[in-house]
Amino acid sequence: MPDGAMPVLDVRNLRTVFRTRSGEVHAVNDVSFDLRPGELLGVVGESGSGKSVTMMSLIGLLPSPPAEVRSGQALLDGRDLLGMTPEELRKVRGARVGFIFQDPMTSLNPVFTVGFQLTEPLRTHMGMTRPEARRRAAELLELVGISDAERRLDDYPHQFSGGMRQRVMIAMALACDPEVLIADEPTTALDVTIQAQILELVKELRHKLGMAIVWITHDLGVIAGIADRVMVMYAGQVVEQAPVKELFTNPQHPYTRALLQTVPSVRGRRVEKLRVIRGQPPVLGAPPAACPFRPRCDHALARCARENPQRIALGSGHDVACFWDPATGEERHA
Amino acid sequence: MLDAAAPPKKIVEVRDLKMHFPIHAGVFRRRVGEVKAVDGVSFDIHEGETLGLVGESGCGKSTCGRAILRLYDITEGSVVIDGREIGHIPQKELRPLRPRMQMVFQDPQASLDPRMTVAAIIGEPLVEHTGLSRDARLERIYELMDAVGLNRNFANRYPHEFSGGQRQRIGIARALALNPKFIVCDEPIAALDVSIQAQVVNLLEDLQKRLGLTYLFISHDLSMVRHIASRVAVMYLGKVVELAPRDDLYETPLHPYTQALLSAVPDPDPASAEKVKRIILQGDVPSPANPPKGCNFCTRCPRVMPVCHHEEPAFTEVAPGRFVACHLHDGTKIPEAPAAAAADQQGDAT
Numbered sequence: 001m002p003d004g005a006m007p008v009l010d011v012r013n014l015r016t017v018f019r020t021r022s023g024e025v026h027a028v029n030d031v032s033f034d035l036r037p038g039e040l041l042g043v044v045g046e047s048g049s050g051k052s053v054t055m056m057s058l059i060g061l062l063p064s065p066p067a068e069v070r071s072g073q074a075l076l077d078g079r080d081l082l083g084m085t086p087e088e089l090r091k092v093r094g095a096r097v098g099f100i101f102q103d104p105m106t107s108l109n110p111v112f113t114v115g116f117q118l119t120e121p122l123r124t125h126m127g128m129t130r131p132e133a134r135r136r137a138a139e140l141l142e143l144v145g146i147s148d149a150e151r152r153l154d155d156y157p158h159q160f161s162g163g164m165r166q167r168v169m170i171a172m173a174l175a176c177d178p179e180v181l182i183a184d185e186p187t188t189a190l191d192v193t194i195q196a197q198i199l200e201l202v203k204e205l206r207h208k209l210g211m212a213i214v215w216i217t218h219d220l221g222v223i224a225g226i227a228d229r230v231m232v233m234y235a236g237q238v239v240e241q242a243p244v245k246e247l248f249t250n251p252q253h254p255y256t257r258a259l260l261q262t263v264p265s266v267r268g269r270r271v272e273k274l275r276v277i278r279g280q281p282p283v284l285g286a287p288p289a290a291c292p293f294r295p296r297c298d299h300a301l302a303r304c305a306r307e308n309p310q311r312i313a314l315g316s317g318h319d320v321a322c323f324w325d326p327a328t329g330e331e332r333h334a
Numbered sequence: 335m336l337d338a339a340a341p342p343k344k345i346v347e348v349r350d351l352k353m354h355f356p357i358h359a360g361v362f363r364r365r366v367g368e369v370k371a372v373d374g375v376s377f378d379i380h381e382g383e384t385l386g387l388v389g390e391s392g393c394g395k396s397t398c399g400r401a402i403l404r405l406y407d408i409t410e411g412s413v414v415i416d417g418r419e420i421g422h423i424p425q426k427e428l429r430p431l432r433p434r435m436q437m438v439f440q441d442p443q444a445s446l447d448p449r450m451t452v453a454a455i456i457g458e459p460l461v462e463h464t465g466l467s468r469d470a471r472l473e474r475i476y477e478l479m480d481a482v483g484l485n486r487n488f489a490n491r492y493p494h495e496f497s498g499g500q501r502q503r504i505g506i507a508r509a510l511a512l513n514p515k516f517i518v519c520d521e522p523i524a525a526l527d528v529s530i531q532a533q534v535v536n537l538l539e540d541l542q543k544r545l546g547l548t549y550l551f552i553s554h555d556l557s558m559v560r561h562i563a564s565r566v567a568v569m570y571l572g573k574v575v576e577l578a579p580r581d582d583l584y585e586t587p588l589h590p591y592t593q594a595l596l597s598a599v600p601d602p603d604p605a606s607a608e609k610v611k612r613i614i615l616q617g618d619v620p621s622p623a624n625p626p627k628g629c630n631f632c633t634r635c636p637r638v639m640p641v642c643h644h645e646e647p648a649f650t651e652v653a654p655g656r657f658v659a660c661h662l663h664d665g666t667k668i669p670e671a672p673a674a675a676a677a678d679q680q681g682d683a684t
């Protein structure tokens with residue numbers, strides 16, 4: 001670890017499989033990553049690449065069956081989450097790991113007031129009295145920029161706008177002062193001007209509260225603006241990982257490189273023709289025996305059809321799972 | 335690029351278009367108000383160009399696109415397509431005109447009948463509007479599948495057997511079946527993955543060049559619109575607040591809403607992400623059932639003035655081809671543009 005700090009979360013060799021009627025889906029294949037105190041780790045990848053399943057596997061949020069965590073270890077401050085009982089995991093979710101979901105309406109209950117939903121975990125997990133919890137809940141709403149917080153505790157979710165509901169979600173995730181916050185596409189459903197409000201808020205809160213954050217998104221623009229480090233997923237694997245500036249200036253994996261070229265920008269030079277990544281991402285019925293990106297890759301080598309490349313460290317916290325070396329255009333020498 | 339001698343032909347001319355939906359309430363379903371989804375919109379679309387229509391959720395983009403194609407009976411205004419006024423003619427008279435104007439929808443999943451094969455879906459408009467024989471129809475279906483890059487062997491498959499990008503191709507093939515001139519593309523890439531979006535956008539551009547198509551491209555993705563559109567209209571709460579040639583709009587936006595909108599788009603580049611000065615708008619978009627008095631944007635505008643609260647700004651041409659509805663530009667003929675941009679415009683005009 002370059003900066004020497006102990007990770008708050010250390011995930012090793014995670015494998016998660018869904019057993020469906022039409023066979024197995026290997027959603028997460030040997031994923032390893034860590035999260036350091038106070039850091040914001042961005043996770044990008046296209047639909048179905050395993051971003052959500054990876055994070056949900058860690059805190060026992062997947063329905064089982066059909067989900068099955070086949071192997072791996074996930075140490076939260078040294079204790080393995082994957083070996084915990086459902087009861088222990090519930091406590092972890094309530095108090096130490098906060099979660100924000102993509103669609104606020106799926107996790108806000110429409111029949112309870114926002115105040116009730118905010119105070120409930122404070123009372124059960126932090127042992128607060130009703131008035132204490134209510135005071136804290138109002139504080140949390142204020143923290144996420146909802147004015148007239150005290151009064152709005154008595155409102156129901158549908159009385160808030162989309163952007164405000166997402167703020168309420170953030171407040172709920174922050175309620176018990178978690179060490180780790182996992183945010184799964186928290187702004188994807190929002191308009192850009194509302195997204196900008198939420199991103200500002202997160203930047204501000206990070207400094208105030210100092211927690212470590214995992215931020216899942218498919219928007220490279222969002223990642224560029226807020227992440228310290230980025231992990232790129234493809235077909236249930238981590239194909240590249242690097243500090244944010246390094247990833248954008250010196251991408252190594254052909255998938256990352258192509259992805260950066262297919263997204264246009266509103267600023268800077270306008271490209272005449274968009275670069276295309278041909279084909280489709282695969283659905284994996286078995287753990288990949290070859291590189292899963294090979295059918296779409298412009299640089300595939302003979303070796304890529306025989307072996308699935310392992311992640312190799314390139315120094316300065318950058319690693320990539322690929323045999324091809326963009327510097328030489330040939331096979332990478334270890 | 336613009337040829338001063340021969341002004342571009344107008345395929346679509348929209349004037350003061352209004353689409354209001356009634357709100358009913360109570361036991362007797364009495365009409366208690368209306369949603370002003372589109373509230374006085376005017377623009378032209380030139381032959382062979384792509385007009386981008388951008389704005390946030392609920393501002394009326396889809397309603398505008400659908401109203402232009404007369405999928406609604408419009409409340410007010412005029413729509414001229416290819417020289418013919420269609421704003422208020424009955425649906426019966428519209429039928430023979432339908433082949434010329436088509437629509438591609440946002441959600442390829444929802445807009446394709448799951449019980450029909452791909453061939454049947456693409457062939458449906460041919461059955462309805464042409465007298466082609468079975469064989470001739472199949473030939474045309476294959477031609478269309480080739481044009482959008484779908485394998486002919488998949489003609490007898492069903493939509494669920496295709497990926498999102500492929501389903502969008504099916505929708506595009508169907509829209510092309512009757513040789514339309516004008517296509518409204520309503521968020522055609524919003525449901526697709528980043529790596530697939532470029533495939534569909536490039537296909538639309540290709541087809542435009544080959545077939546001389548004219549597009550209204552509706553999207554909330556400002557970076558993709560910058561890529562595909564030649565001119566761009568920005569909507570806010572039922573009105574077009576700014577309309578300009580693409581490069582002008584992205585380089586020197588005039589309306590405070592356009593400025594905020596563009597500044598809010600995250601940049602896929604950490605170096606420039608640090609440099610951009612973001613304008614963070616406060617609050618949310620007001621309801622189109624109860625828009626503010628004066629300028630629609632006055633409740634969130636960072637540069638709001640007293641006049642904005644009681645007087646609606648007119649949509650005026652402040653420079654050749656540049657329209658804006660904002661009191662900051664009252665009395666402006668030529669906007670204060672950097673010297674280079676002004677020189678460019680002159681260059682264009684000659």
Ligand SMILES: Nc1ncnc2c1ncn2[C@@H]1O[C@H](COP(=O)(O)OP(=O)(O)OP(=O)(O)O)[C@@H](O)[C@H]1O
Pocket residue numbers: 018020025026027045046047048049050051052053054066218283
């Ligand atoms: N309940 C389930 N049963 C079967 N397969 C599932 C289930 N949930 C997820 N999967 C599969 O697991 C894989 C990874 O899904 P995941 O939701 O992690 O993707 P993601 O990267 O989060 O994508 P998105 O960007 O669309 O949210 C996909 O192939 C998906 O189809």
Ligand SMILES: Nc1ncnc2c1ncn2[C@@H]1O[C@H](COP(=O)(O)OP(=O)(O)OP(=O)(O)O)[C@@H](O)[C@H]1O
Pocket residue numbers: 355356369370371389390391392393394395396397398554622
């Ligand atoms: N059939 C209808 N009846 C009543 N109100 C409607 C109807 N269709 C749309 N609206 C309302 O009109 C307004 C504009 O809707 P529209 O779908 O045109 O927005 P949009 O700009 O396309 O948004 P999005 O980006 O979310 O697709 C919204 O407030 C919407 O709720």
Ligand SMILES: [Mg+2]
Pocket residue numbers: 051052053184
């Ligand atoms: Mg997901």
Ligand SMILES: [Mg+2]
Pocket residue numbers: 395396397521
């Ligand atoms: Mg719409």
